[in-house]
Amino acid sequence: MIRVNGEEMEWRPGLTVKDILEAKRFVFPMIGVWINDKPVPRDKFEATTVNDGDEVQVIHMISGG
Amino acid sequence: MEKMKLLAxxxxxxxxxxRGYAGRTLYVNIGDRSFKEKPVTEDMKEKFVGGRGFGLKLLWDAVKDTTKWNDPENExxxxxxxxxxxxxxxxxxxxYTVFISPLTEQTYDSNAGGYFGPLLKFSGxxxxxxxxxxxxxxxxxxxxxxYKVEVYESPFEDINAVTITEALHEYFADSEEDKRNISVASTGKGAETTNWGCLNMSFYDLRRKTPRLKQAGRGGGGTVFRDKKLAAIVVRKRGVGPVSxxxxxxxxxxxxxxxxxxxxxxxxxxxxxxxxxxTPHLNEIMNEYHxxxxxxxxxxxxxxxxxxHxxxxxxxxxxxxxDGCWYGCSMACAKAVDGFELKTGPLKGKKVTVDGxxxxxxxxxxxxxxxFDPEWIIEANFYADHYGIDTISLGTGLAFVCECYELGFLNKDITNGLELKFGSKDDLMELIHRMGRGDDKFARIVGLGIHKMKKVFAEKYGAPFDVMEKIGMEGQGIEVxxxxxxxxxxxWGGYFLTLKGPQHDEAWLIFMDRVNKQLPTFEDKAEALHYFPNFRLWFSLVGLCKLPWNDIEPADNVIKYKGIEAAKVPEHVQNYVDLFNAVTGKNITKEELIVQSERVYNFQRVFQLRLGKGTRRDHNIPLRAIGPVFPEEWEARAEYYDNELKAAGIDSQGLTTEEKIRKLQEYRLSQWEQLVDAVYKRRGWNKNGIxxxxxxxxxxxxxxxxxxxVRKHSKPEDNWEE
Structure with missing residues (x-):
C-alpha cells in the first residue's frame, strides 16, 4: 500500500509515477510529484517506480483562469 | 461615415x-461637458499605486454614501x-474600470486587454x-x-460594439496602419437592456485587417456606460514605443x-x-476533475x-x-475564429471574426x-460581445433560467413562447437576441441578473423563492x-468571501485544497485566502495580466520549490518585483508587494461598507455552491458523497437520499461558518467582516x-474574544 495525497492506494511491483497519475486521472499537464519528499522531474514520470509504503505527493500547479 | 458634430x-x-506615471488624471463630466486635470500626489502613488487603486480612490472622492449606480455622480x-x-x-x-455596479450596488472593478489602457496613459x-x-x-x-479632448454627438443608430468599433477606427485613422494607434471602448444595446453590460476594449489587428475586442466583462460597467449615454470612448496616440x-x-x-x-x-x-x-485548454481538464x-x-x-474539447x-x-492583445505579449492567448458565418440574428449571413x-x-x-456545440458557442460569443453583454454572467444567468423552466417555475406563456430547457439551442439563441433588442418583457427580467430574477419570478410568477435561493448561483448579486x-x-471562500462577488480573480484554490490536499486546516485555507487574493489583486494595480504569472512556469519550478511555495511560482513573483522597481525606480520587496495590495483590498472593503454593504451578511453562499441540492446530483456521485458523509462522522445507514443531502448541507454550512471566522481573523477584520x-x-x-x-459600523460585540 502507498499513500497518494494522503489517501491509500494499492501498490504493485513496477508501479510507476505515470501509472499513479493515470489511475487517479490526474491529467493536468503542470503537475509536480514528490516521493517521500524528493521531487521527480516531469520527464522521469514514466521511468520512476515507487516502493511499497511510499508517500507520494501530487501537486497540480494551477490557480485558475 | 459623415463628419461628426463637435459638442465640446x-x-x-x-x-x-x-517612471510609469503621467502624474495626473483626466476628469470629464459628460453631463455638463466640463473637463479638469487632477494631480497625482506621491501619497496617491504610495497608497494606491495605480490602476484599480487609482480608480477606487477617485471614485471614493466623487460619490456620496447614498450614491446609486445610475446617479449622475457615479463614475x-x-x-x-x-x-x-x-x-x-x-x-x-x-x-481596469471601476464603478458602482448595477448588479451589486457597491464598487466593482473589471479588467480588459487591448490597447486602451496604454494609449490612455501615453496620451498623458x-x-x-x-x-x-x-x-x-x-x-x-x-x-x-x-493634446485635446473632444465630445461628439454620436451619429450611430446601431450602437452595438462591432458596428461602432469598426466605424470609429476608420473615422479617426489616417491610414490602415494608423488604425492600430487607436483604441475604442464601447458596449452595445444589450448593456442598456440588461445589468450585465460589458465594456469592449479594442485593438486593431493589422494582419486580419479588423478591430479585435477584449472585454471588461463583469459587474455591469457597460450598463453604467450606456446610462451615461456614452456610445464610445476613443483614444488615439501615435508613436508608442519600447520606452514610452x-x-x-x-x-x-x-x-x-x-x-x-x-x-x-x-x-x-x-x-x-x-x-x-x-484558455479553452481548461475545457477537458475541468471535465476530468468534476x-x-x-x-x-x-x-x-x-x-x-x-x-x-x-x-x-x-x-x-x-x-x-x-495573437497578443498588446505589443510584446508572446503568451498570445487572444484566439480568434476568422470568416465565421453568422446563422442567426441581425447580422445573419455576415462573415465575421470572433474573439474567443x-x-x-x-x-x-x-x-x-x-x-455542447462549438459553432453555437462561437455564435453566442459573438452576439454577446456585439450586444455588450458579459458572457459569464449571461451563461450562469441562462443556466438558472433553464433550471427554473425545467422545474416548472416558468412556462411558454411567461417566456413569450420560448421553451427554455437545457440544450434548447434555438430558443436560447432567440432569448439572447431578444436581450440584445430589449423589446421583450421576459428578456428584460432575465437581464436583471439572478439576484433580482429570484424576486421577480417569486412575486410575478409564484415561483418558490426558497428553492431559487438554493440553486441561484450568485453572491452579492454577481453570477458565479x-x-x-x-x-x-x-x-467557497475564493468565490464568496470576496470583495465584489464570485468572480475567480481573487483566488482559485480548488486543486490546492481538494486534490493536492495542501490546506488541511481552516487556518491553512485562511492563509491561502489572504495571500492569493492579495497577490492577484496586485496585477490590477500595475496594469498586468494574470496569465503569464502561472499559466507558464520555469521548467524546474516544481523541483526547486515545494508545496504552496511552488504554486506561488517564486521566480515569476521576483520578476514582478524587478519589473516594478525597474519602471518606478522604487525598491520594494515581495513582501511589500503584498502590502501594496492589502491596502487597496481593505480600502475597497471599507468602500463597500460605506455604500451600505461590506459586512458578513453580504457574504452569502447558495446551497448549490456547497453541495448537492437535488437527489439526481447526489446519485450522479453517490459513492463519493456517501464517503463524504462518512468522513464527516455522519452515519448514513438507512437514510434516504434527501436526508443524506440535508445532513451534508448542515455539516458543510457549519464548515462555512468556521471558514468565515478564520478568514476574517486572518484579514484583520472583526466578526462582522469589517x-x-x-x-x-x-x-x-x-x-x-x-x-x-469603520467606526460608524463597528460594534463592541463584533470584536474577537482574546
Missing part, C-alpha cells in the same frame, strides 16, 4: 511620462497603472474619470497626438522579459498550450464534453498569426446550459464564474474619512 473641446498641455474610472504599456514583458496592456493620463449623464448619445475622443513608459532601468525590463519569452517559447507546448488554444459546470452547476462532468477549438481558431471563445464562455454558454466550487471549502482600525493603521490607510466609516 478642451485642450491640455503635453506631459512626459516619468467610470479607467486606469492602467505604472507598468501598463511596457512592451518588454508579456501581458502588460491591461486596464494615469486615469480617466467620467462622471455625469449626457442628454444624448455621445462619443468622447481623447486625442493624445494633438520612460522606465528607471530599461535593461532590467529587457532582461526579465527575455527570460519569460524564452520560457514561453520552450515550455508552453508542453504546459498549457496558451499560444495554440488559449469542475466543469453542467446544467446550472448540478454536475461537474458530462459525456458530451469531448465535443467542446480544446482540440476542436484549436482547429477552429486561426493559427500561425501572432475563452474557457469561461465555452463553459457558461456551453456545458452550463446543456449545449464557470467552475464548480462545491467540493472545495477553500474555494476591517479594524488597527488594520487600517497597520496599512497606513487610516485616513479620517476611512476610519470614520
Amino acid at each position: 473641446e478642451w485642450k491640455y498641455e503635453p506631459k512626459k511620462i516619468e 467610470l474610472v479607467i486606469s492602467g497603472g505604472p507598468l501598463c504599456g511596457i512592451t518588454q514583458y508579456p501581458g502588460s496592456g491591461k486596464c 493620463w494615469d486615469a480617466l474619470e467620467v462622471q455625469g449623464k449626457s442628454d444624448r448619445d455621445v462619443i468622447l475622443f481623447i486625442d493624445g497626438d494633438n 513608459n520612460n522606465p528607471a532601468d530599461i535593461s532590467v525590463l529587457q532582461r526579465t522579459g527575455l527570460k519569460l519569452h524564452k520560457e514561453i517559447r520552450d515550455l508552453d507546448d508542453q504546459q498549457n498550450k496558451m499560444r495554440k488554444v488559449g 469542475l466543469l459546470p453542467v446544467r446550472n452547476y448540478k454536475f461537474g462532468q458530462h459525456p458530451e464534453a469531448s465535443k467542446i 480544446s482540440k476542436i477549438f484549436e482547429k477552429l481558431f486561426t493559427q500561425g498569426i501572432p 471563445p475563452e474557457y469561461e464562455t465555452c463553459a457558461g454558454l456551453g456545458s452550463n446550459i446543456g449545449i 464564474s464557470e467552475y464548480v466550487p462545491k467540493e472545495s471549502v477553500a474555494q 476591517p479594524t482600525v488597527e488594520t487600517l493603521k497597520r496599512l497606513g490607510i487610516d485616513y479620517p474619512d476611512v476610519v470614520e466609516v
Whole structure:
C-alpha cells in the first residue's frame, strides 16, 4: 500500500509515477510529484517506480483562469 | 461615415511620462461637458499605486454614501497603472474600470486587454474619470497626438460594439496602419437592456485587417456606460514605443522579459498550450476533475464534453498569426475564429471574426446550459460581445433560467413562447437576441441578473423563492464564474468571501485544497485566502495580466520549490518585483508587494461598507455552491458523497437520499461558518467582516474619512474574544 495525497492506494511491483497519475486521472499537464519528499522531474514520470509504503505527493500547479 | 458634430473641446498641455506615471488624471463630466486635470500626489502613488487603486480612490472622492449606480455622480474610472504599456514583458496592456455596479450596488472593478489602457496613459493620463449623464448619445475622443479632448454627438443608430468599433477606427485613422494607434471602448444595446453590460476594449489587428475586442466583462460597467449615454470612448496616440513608459532601468525590463519569452517559447507546448488554444485548454481538464459546470452547476462532468474539447477549438481558431492583445505579449492567448458565418440574428449571413471563445464562455454558454456545440458557442460569443453583454454572467444567468423552466417555475406563456430547457439551442439563441433588442418583457427580467430574477419570478410568477435561493448561483448579486466550487471549502471562500462577488480573480484554490490536499486546516485555507487574493489583486494595480504569472512556469519550478511555495511560482513573483522597481525606480520587496495590495483590498472593503454593504451578511453562499441540492446530483456521485458523509462522522445507514443531502448541507454550512471566522481573523477584520482600525493603521490607510466609516459600523460585540 502507498499513500497518494494522503489517501491509500494499492501498490504493485513496477508501479510507476505515470501509472499513479493515470489511475487517479490526474491529467493536468503542470503537475509536480514528490516521493517521500524528493521531487521527480516531469520527464522521469514514466521511468520512476515507487516502493511499497511510499508517500507520494501530487501537486497540480494551477490557480485558475 | 459623415463628419461628426463637435459638442465640446478642451485642450491640455503635453506631459512626459516619468517612471510609469503621467502624474495626473483626466476628469470629464459628460453631463455638463466640463473637463479638469487632477494631480497625482506621491501619497496617491504610495497608497494606491495605480490602476484599480487609482480608480477606487477617485471614485471614493466623487460619490456620496447614498450614491446609486445610475446617479449622475457615479463614475467610470479607467486606469492602467505604472507598468501598463511596457512592451518588454508579456501581458502588460491591461486596464481596469471601476464603478458602482448595477448588479451589486457597491464598487466593482473589471479588467480588459487591448490597447486602451496604454494609449490612455501615453496620451498623458494615469486615469480617466467620467462622471455625469449626457442628454444624448455621445462619443468622447481623447486625442493624445494633438493634446485635446473632444465630445461628439454620436451619429450611430446601431450602437452595438462591432458596428461602432469598426466605424470609429476608420473615422479617426489616417491610414490602415494608423488604425492600430487607436483604441475604442464601447458596449452595445444589450448593456442598456440588461445589468450585465460589458465594456469592449479594442485593438486593431493589422494582419486580419479588423478591430479585435477584449472585454471588461463583469459587474455591469457597460450598463453604467450606456446610462451615461456614452456610445464610445476613443483614444488615439501615435508613436508608442519600447520606452514610452520612460522606465528607471530599461535593461532590467529587457532582461526579465527575455527570460519569460524564452520560457514561453520552450515550455508552453508542453504546459498549457496558451499560444495554440488559449484558455479553452481548461475545457477537458475541468471535465476530468468534476469542475466543469453542467446544467446550472448540478454536475461537474458530462459525456458530451469531448465535443467542446480544446482540440476542436484549436482547429477552429486561426493559427500561425501572432495573437497578443498588446505589443510584446508572446503568451498570445487572444484566439480568434476568422470568416465565421453568422446563422442567426441581425447580422445573419455576415462573415465575421470572433474573439474567443475563452474557457469561461465555452463553459457558461456551453456545458452550463446543456449545449455542447462549438459553432453555437462561437455564435453566442459573438452576439454577446456585439450586444455588450458579459458572457459569464449571461451563461450562469441562462443556466438558472433553464433550471427554473425545467422545474416548472416558468412556462411558454411567461417566456413569450420560448421553451427554455437545457440544450434548447434555438430558443436560447432567440432569448439572447431578444436581450440584445430589449423589446421583450421576459428578456428584460432575465437581464436583471439572478439576484433580482429570484424576486421577480417569486412575486410575478409564484415561483418558490426558497428553492431559487438554493440553486441561484450568485453572491452579492454577481453570477458565479464557470467552475464548480462545491467540493472545495477553500474555494467557497475564493468565490464568496470576496470583495465584489464570485468572480475567480481573487483566488482559485480548488486543486490546492481538494486534490493536492495542501490546506488541511481552516487556518491553512485562511492563509491561502489572504495571500492569493492579495497577490492577484496586485496585477490590477500595475496594469498586468494574470496569465503569464502561472499559466507558464520555469521548467524546474516544481523541483526547486515545494508545496504552496511552488504554486506561488517564486521566480515569476521576483520578476514582478524587478519589473516594478525597474519602471518606478522604487525598491520594494515581495513582501511589500503584498502590502501594496492589502491596502487597496481593505480600502475597497471599507468602500463597500460605506455604500451600505461590506459586512458578513453580504457574504452569502447558495446551497448549490456547497453541495448537492437535488437527489439526481447526489446519485450522479453517490459513492463519493456517501464517503463524504462518512468522513464527516455522519452515519448514513438507512437514510434516504434527501436526508443524506440535508445532513451534508448542515455539516458543510457549519464548515462555512468556521471558514468565515478564520478568514476574517486572518484579514484583520472583526466578526462582522469589517476591517479594524488597527488594520487600517497597520496599512497606513487610516485616513479620517476611512476610519470614520469603520467606526460608524463597528460594534463592541463584533470584536474577537482574546
